[in-house]
Amino acid sequence: MRTLSAFLAIGLVSVLAALPSRGQPPAPLLPPLPAGVAALEFSDFFVRPVGPRGLELTEKLLSLDGKRVRLLGYMVQQEEPRPGTFLLCERPLLIDEHEGGYADLPPAHVRVLVPTAADRVLPHTPRPLLLTGTLSVGNRREPDGSVSLVRLTLDAPAASSDTPTTTPQ
Amino acid sequence: MNPTAFRLRAALLLGGALLTAGSAAQADPIISRLNPPSRLFSEKSTDGPITARFLPDQRFDLQATVQPDPGQRITKVEFFVDGASVGVATSLLPADANGVKENSVSAHRRAYALSRPGVHELRATATQSDGKTVTAVGNFEIVGVGGGKRRAKNIIFMIGDGFGLGHRSAARVLLKGNLQGKATGRLAMDSFPATGFVITPSLNSIVTDSSPGAHCYATGNKADNNEEGVFPDDTKDAFDNPRIENVGEYLHRKQNKALGIVTTADVEDATPGAFGAHTANRGAGTGITDMFFAERAKSGLKVLMGGGRRWFLPAGTPGSQRNEANDYVLPEDAAAAWGVSRGSRDPATDMLEEWRKDGWHYVPDKTAMEAAPDDGRLLGLFALGHMNVAKDKIDGRRGTGKVVNDFGFPDQPMLDEMARKALRVLEKHRDGFVLLVEGASIDKQTHAMDPERSLLDVIEFDRAVQVCKEFAEKNPDTLIVVTADHDCGGMNIIGASRVSNAELAERAARGGGVKELRDPVVGTYESAGFPRYVIAPDGYPVTTDIDGKMLLGLAANADRYEDWLTNPLPLDGRLQGYPKGPKERDVAGGFLITGQVPGGSAVHTGTDVPISAFGRGAMSFVGVMDNTDVFFKALQVVLSGER
Incomplete structure (x- = not known):
């Protein structure tokens, strides 16, 4: 099977930081941000603390709608992956769409759209992925019946200036 | 069992097996399930104890799963109690669960009730399209109440989920300490005058999960694991099962009592769900929370507090988990017989707005909870899912921890604060109330094998016990029962x-x-x-x-x-x-x-759990009792008085 990086403009990021102290997340070493690309993190998605209703989108996330961003996350391992798309969230996760739907997904996740592999189911890659693409924010019904809130349409490999710069694990 | 008794039992079972085999060969169709469950039906045994018991006039559904001969269909099922017809089934739902023959049906006679105490014979006779019939026999008991004096007006069920004797002992050491072998203080629940043990198995296992573990206190009956407010059936639909009227519904119908549900878990979680919903799937969060609302007029629900806002936000809202797959629509005959809404698969509905439009005070945090008026009805949803546990809430208040901030809910109330508020609202209801207070994460943190978090939740639970005890001291017509649904982890x-x-x-x-x-x-x-x-x-x-x-x-x-x-x-x-x-x-x-069990979580155990009682009728709760006995002991005190 071809690797995911054969299809995508991504960096497979090694977590090179020292072991975390108790309760502290590791800090990955990322390559410099390409020109014209904004840095986005999952913690940027929703206003904290949570208000009286649901989660509210931050000004930062809304301001990046339609812009190119870079996001670090993990590809969700899905029981029923769909061609040309996968889910990305902050940490490794397995979901069983048949058993629990998308209930196990954290609210802060992204549906990644891969135009260069629209007809292919992409292989699960269990390493951190550094993705660059165009952000789209707002509810949209997907072909599988789910509703996505945040999407990232990946750059085609040739169009990306964010080539892998770190050592795959 | 002595050898003679063993031989007699073996002969009876063999005879039963031969009879069943003979029946199957000569008289298909077959009735493969009869509800309420009984040993008479399942084992052809008239030995006690009787499996299903009800209060006088407590409502429950009669149900039979009938499997026809190949090519035939079931045309009619009629139910008889003590030989007299109590009606023809009003629904023949497809029995589509795995392992059931094609064209099988789940037949129901809904919302039956009987007042006459004693053991009663239940018979179901099914007819298939070629005229062949089959009959099955079971039994159930109506438990008499009476002979009491001084009735209780209010009942407070306090369930420490997963709260075993080890948790209680360890929390006492943590909170009070020992000197020269003597405990230097007692928990609030230790001060209760009556203490006993509760035997906890569910209908299908020596180790219960939390839904039948709470259902037994709410209905007086056993249920299969994962089920609450219902008996098991053979359909895939989790909301069409035979129902049992629960304590809130029964006492609202009989005495106009109000119902309060307070938990540190998601409000749709198994224990609160068993006091307010009827489903074979404890995980059906959309349906369970919608049922709380749809059937509020039948349960007298006046206070609902805990986590679980995710089930109230319309699908598509960030943080919402409402979805059609675990919502519900009741069978038409069930809704009609029980006098409730059929429900609807409506994940896009904004349930927070629906509750508000119905006149509920909605509070999203501790500050709002304490400011809310005590008159009226109160909905408190303090987190998207389960609330944070006592240690993390306290660390947040002390400024020594960031967990509640990470979760986005820094102003969550403690369980004792929620219980105090619930009592203030419920005491306005002049006809009395039923209140469930659940310390939910004693269990969840023991599953996580995190003893400190589990024990601080015991302390939080005990502080809620103290609040309720103080209420009962001022209102002596109140009964408090403190127990658990099961032990967790054998900690x-x-x-x-x-x-x-x-x-x-x-x-x-x-x-x-x-x-x-x-x-x-x-x-x-x-x-x-x-x-x-x-x-x-x-x-x-x-x-x-x-x-x-x-x-x-x-x-x-x-x-x-x-x-x-x-x-x-x-x-x-x-x-x-x-x-x-x-x-x-x-x-x-x-x-x-190295664990004895697979997976990443400690599991429930089958050990007995302690029970302690305070207030009117407390002394009924001494000794060793089945978990279903707790319901009948409590209801005796409310309906007739302490004996």
Whole structure:
């Protein structure tokens, strides 16, 4: 099977930081941000603390709608992956769409759209992925019946200036 | 059992088996299930105890699963009690569960009730399209009430989920300490005059889960694991099962009592769900929370507080988990017979708005809860899912922890604060109330094998017990029952650390495994001594990492690393930086404790759990009792008075 990086403009990021102290997340070493690309993190998605209703989108996330961003996350391992798309969230996760739907997904996740592999189911890659693409924010019904809130349409490999710069694990 | 009794039993069972085999060969169709469940139907045994018991006029559905001959269909099912017809089934639903023959049906006669005490014979006769018939026989009991004096007006069920005797003993050591072998203080629940043991199995296992473990207190009956407010059936639909009227519904119908449900879990979780919903799927959050609302007029629901806002936000809202797959529509005959709405699959509905439009005060945090008026009805949803646990809420209040901020809900109330508010609202209801108060994460944190978090939740639960006790002292027509649905983990005190906390931390960092963290650390018997914790003015330990700290073990644990130090963060599968499972935590110490069970979670055990009672009728709760007995003892006190 071809690797995911054969299809995508991504960096497979090694977590090179020292072991975390108790309760502290590791800090990955990322390559410099390409020109014209904004840095986005999952913690940027929703206003904290949570208000009286649901989660509210931050000004930062809304301001990046339609812009190119870079996001670090993990590809969700899905029981029923769909061609040309996968889910990305902050940490490794397995979901069983048949058993629990998308209930196990954290609210802060992204549906990644891969135009260069629209007809292919992409292989699960269990390493951190550094993705660059165009952000789209707002509810949209997907072909599988789910509703996505945040999407990232990946750059085609040739169009990306964010080539892998770190050592795959 | 003596040998003679054994031979008699074997002969009876053999006879029953031959009779069943003969029936099957000569008289298809067959009735493969008859509800209410009984040993008479399942085992052809007239031996006690009777499985299904009800109060006089308590409503329940009669149900039979009927499997026709190939090519035939079932045309009619009629039910008889003590030989007299009580009606023809009003629904013949497809029995489409795995293992059931094609064209099988689940037949129901809904909302039946009987007042005459005693054991009654239940018979179902089914007819298939070629005229062949089949009959099955079972039984149930109507439990008489009476002979009492001084009735209780209010009942407070306090359920520490997963709260075993080991949890109770350890929390007492943590909170009160011992000197020269004597406890230097008691928990609030220890002050209750009556204490006993509760036997906890469910209908289909010696080890219950939380839904039948609470359903037994709410209905007086057993249920299969994962089910609440219903008996099992053979359909895939989780909301068409035969129902049993629960304590809130029964006492609202009979005495116009109000119902309050207060939990630290998601309000759709198994224990609160058993007091307010009827489903074979404890995980059907959309349907369960919608049923709370749809059937509020039947249950008298007046207070609902806990976590679980995710089930109230319209699908598509960030944080919502409402979805069509676990919503419900009741069969038409069930809705008509029980006098309730059929419900609808409506994940896009904004349920917060629906509750508000119905006149409920909605409060999203502690500040709003305390400011809400005491008259009216109160909906408090303090987190998207389960609320944070006592340790993390207290650390947040002390400014020593960030967990509640990470979760986005820094102003969550403690369980005792929620209980106090619930009582203020419910006491306005002049006809009395039924209140469930659940300490939910005693269980969840024991599953996570995090003893400190579990025990601080016991302290939180006990503080709620104290609040309710003070209410009952002022309102002596109140009965409080404090118990558990089951034990979790078999957690217990194994001794105490032989080293200082600083040394323990050094050993955990060195990573020597057993050589560093077991042999020189775990003090048993007299090496344990008497750990002394300092309690802060907020009522919780200043720290659980003292020199010579109490050490706790688990009898039903999964693999975990252990360094005995208090875990700075709870397990969480979603937040970055949080350990996802017990093998991602305490790894540096290298001390792997191999579990007896697979997976990443400690499990419930089948041991008895303690029960303590206070107030009107408390002395009924002495001795060893089945979990379903608790319902009948409590209802005797409410309906007729203490005996």
